[in-house]
Amino acid sequence: MYTGLQHLHSGLAYLVLLALIIIVIYALLGSLSNRQFTDKDRKIALIGFILSHLQLTVGLILYFVSPLGFEMLKSGSAMSDPAVRLTAVEHPLVNIIAIVLITIGYSKAKKGSIPRARFRSIYMMYAIGLVLLLSRIPWVTWLG
Incomplete structure (x- = not known):
């Protein structure tokens, strides 16, 4: 079960990152072109919202x-080793913050009334969330 969850978490990460990159560019172009924010635009943002929440779950x-997660945190050894600290503390905490920002961006766009502001809330909050996600990926273990 553990190995399957690791593979699912790693595979989903590629989808989340790709979706967020595409959505940020799409929303930025929508804002710059001053086009109307449609239900299609909301659904495109919803894809990133759902994938990021699925990844979080x-x-x-x-x-x-x-x-390597909660057990290392309970043992008290997580803070002394940078690699363990990344896995046990930094990765989950920063990624939760990123998902919260993505959620805020989606919610503001969903409730907004000005098209440009709706696009802006998506591309700004999703981009900040994307940068946070990229900053806490354990690259050595993920690519190695």
Whole structure:
């Protein structure tokens, strides 16, 4: 089960990153072209919203069944080793913050009335969330 969750979490990460990149560019172009914010635009942003929340859910499950997640935090050794700290503390905390920002961006765009502001809330909040996600990916283990 643990290995399957690791593969799902890693594979979903590629989809989330790709979706967020595409959505940020799409929303930026929508804002710059001054076009109307349509239901199609909202649904495109919803794809990134859903994928990021699905990734968060899988990540949280993995965090509690992994020997590198919550167990390392409980043992007290997480803060002294940078690699363990990344996995046990920084990766989950920063990624939760990123998902919160993506959620705020989607919610503001969904409730907004000015098209340009709706696009702006998506591309700004999703872009900040994307940068945060990219900053806390354990690149050594993910690509290595």
